[in-house]
Amino acid sequence: MATHVYKPAEKVPKKTGSRKAITHSPEELEAFFNSALQEKSEKKQARKEAHKDALIAARDGKLLELQNEESIGENGKRAIGYQIMKNKGLTAKRKKENRNARVKKRKKYDVAKKKLKSIRAVYTGQQGPYQGELTGISKKISRSVKLS
Incomplete structure (x- = not known):
């Protein structure tokens, strides 16, 4: 069995260069437009x-x-119907959001966020301007750290 060893010298040159855009005359474009309208x-x-x-x-x-x-x-002979032509069979009806993967994942993410809210507290941002310490300040409690 003969094996071929790849050598850098055997590289195929890349085709580079600009291609010219296909242009049509205004008469051709107008004829095409008119035929489409017709x-x-x-x-x-x-x-x-x-x-x-x-x-x-x-x-x-x-x-x-x-x-x-x-x-x-x-x-x-009678023409075939849509169901026969598409050969769908007994496929179950699927949700519309399943057609678009991005939408499906976004909905799934929203559901996951709602589940997370029921498990633990989630920061929702500051609600209005600062209103001070709502629970009050106790003179008995000291939460400072002594450095010495």
Whole structure:
């Protein structure tokens, strides 16, 4: 078995240098923008028409027939639904905060802080201006340390 020993002289040179940004002419950008607007308006119009058809079908009591027509694909077979397509199975419903790890940890930290408050006293900062010694000063107690 032959082993290859790495030698510093065999380093691959790094590719350095600046790359030029891809620029488009104003005409190309305007054409792209117009096509995106056109596509969006067509989708919106199609949704409005579908909604209008659904309202008419619901009024006439033929909504089920309309839904059956829409669900049939080009080859005459029914299209698959969201649940089948996503293959979720019997997964349990999860909390919304579990989607974002940062939020989940922040909530967990808040819960831990609340638990800590029940275990021991936690400093919450000064509440208003200084009001003096609230418990009073006793003449009998001396808490000083004698140095000699």
